[in-house]
Amino acid sequence: MENRVRTSAVLIACGSFNPITNMHLRMFELAKDHLEDTGKYRVDRGIISPVGDGYKKKGLIEASHRVEMAKLALETSDWITVDSWESLQPEWVETAKVVRHHYGELVAAEQTNNEVEVDTVIYGKKRRVDDHSSSHQKGSHDNPRLFLLCGADVLESFGVPNLWKQEDIGELVGRYGVVCITRNGSDVEKFVHQSDSLWCHRRNIHLVREWVTNEISATHVRRALRRGRSVRYLLPDPVVTYIEEKRLYSVESERKNEDVPLAPLARYTDAGPS
Numbered sequence: 563m564e565n566r567v568r569t570s571a572v573l574i575a576c577g578s579f580n581p582i583t584n585m586h587l588r589m590f591e592l593a594k595d596h597l598e599d600t601g602k603y604r605v606d607r608g609i610i611s612p613v614g615d616g617y618k619k620k621g622l623i624e625a626s627h628r629v630e631m632a633k634l635a636l637e638t639s640d641w642i643t644v645d646s647w648e649s650l651q652p653e654w655v656e657t658a659k660v661v662r663h664h665y666g667e668l669v670a671a672e673q674t675n676n677e678v679e680v681d682t683v684i685y686g687k688k689r690r691v692d693d694h695s696s697s698h699q700k701g702s703h704d705n706p707r708l709f710l711l712c713g714a715d716v717l718e719s720f721g722v723p724n725l726w727k728q729e730d731i732g733e734l735v736g737r738y739g740v741v742c743i744t745r746n747g748s749d750v751e752k753f754v755h756q757s758d759s760l761w762c763h764r765r766n767i768h769l770v771r772e773w774v775t776n777e778i779s780a781t782h783v784r785r786a787l788r789r790g791r792s793v794r795y796l797l798p799d800p801v802v803t804y805i806e807e808k809r810l811y812s813v814e815s816e817r818k819n820e821d822v823p824l825a826p827l828a829r830y831t832d833a834g835p836s
């Protein structure tokens with residue numbers, strides 16, 4: 563009964579995932595609990611979208627490895643998947659475009675499911691209609707929602723000059739919505755309060771507090787690996803094994819893109835927003 567009034571929601575996290583850590587996976591669980599606690603949403607899916615090599619972040623190893631590690635990390639999840647579309651694009655893609663792409667796919671899939679359902683009803687065919695994908699059975703014909711899932715650092719990076727286009731920020735927080743995982747001591751509330759453009763979309767920005775403060779970062783993991791230190795229990799075991807087998811993180815890999823500007827900064831500083 564409760565599900566009848568709930569809107570289907572999907573979470574998408576964009577980032578380097580260099581490599582994926584347990585904290586990235588925790589973010590999804592925290593966000594799902596939070597959205598479902600509002601009583602408005604049922605979170606059906608989570609998507610991890612590793613950034614392409616064109617992002618040019620220092621120490622960013624090949625996307626194929628980052629995607630593979632994310633797949634291994636998600637073997638034990640029944641609702642989060644990795645999507646390689648963004649990572650396969652020849653150039654770095656703005657996050658707003660990535661979210662737009664996935665929203666298009668989501669709506670198209672929903673329409674297909676509705677058509678199958680109508681066929682089933684009209685022609686009485688014995689087709690199996692999945693309860694999770696049929697909006698009729700959910701009792702709601704609302705469009706599904708797609709939320710950008712991120713950590714406080716990404717939300718605060720909206721304020722860095724030449725990193726984000728204002729219209730992209732407006733689209734992400736206004737049209738889609740953001741779920742942001744905050745940490746003890748992080749000042750995201752203040753950041754939202756002090757920004758007129760974020761404040762007016764505050765109802766679309768869900769701030770979720772992680773009470774069990776967890777400072778795992780991929781930077782820390784790469785540093786430990788370069789120094790031959792253990793990273794076990796910071797990352798899922800199959801990811802640790804993959805890194806060891808492929809000898810992925812080294813002093814040399816950390817030098818990648820050392821003298822190259824980050825793609826968004828290069829794009830918006832040199833040529834201006836396109």
Ligand SMILES: Nc1ncnc2c1ncn2[C@@H]1O[C@H](COP(=O)(O)OP(=O)(O)OP(=O)(O)O)[C@@H](O)[C@H]1O
Binds near residue numbers: 577578715
């Ligand atoms: N400990 C954490 N708490 C909250 N959010 C996090 C944490 N670690 C990563 N995130 C979020 O996960 C997403 C992907 O981040 P990213 O791939 O940059 O990982 P990272 O651990 O921050 O890596 P790096 O240290 O290389 O920047 C971002 O939205 C980031 O804010």
Ligand SMILES: NC(=O)c1ccc[n+]([C@@H]2O[C@H](COP(=O)(O)O)[C@@H](O)[C@H]2O)c1
Binds near residue numbers: 655725
């Ligand atoms: N203008 C933009 O759309 C913009 C700017 C900076 C970072 N990003 C994205 O945010 C994420 C940040 O990842 P990192 O924290 O690993 O740098 C990446 O997915 C990146 O593509 C988007």
Ligand SMILES: [Zn+2]
Binds near residue numbers: 715
């Ligand atoms: Zn980061």
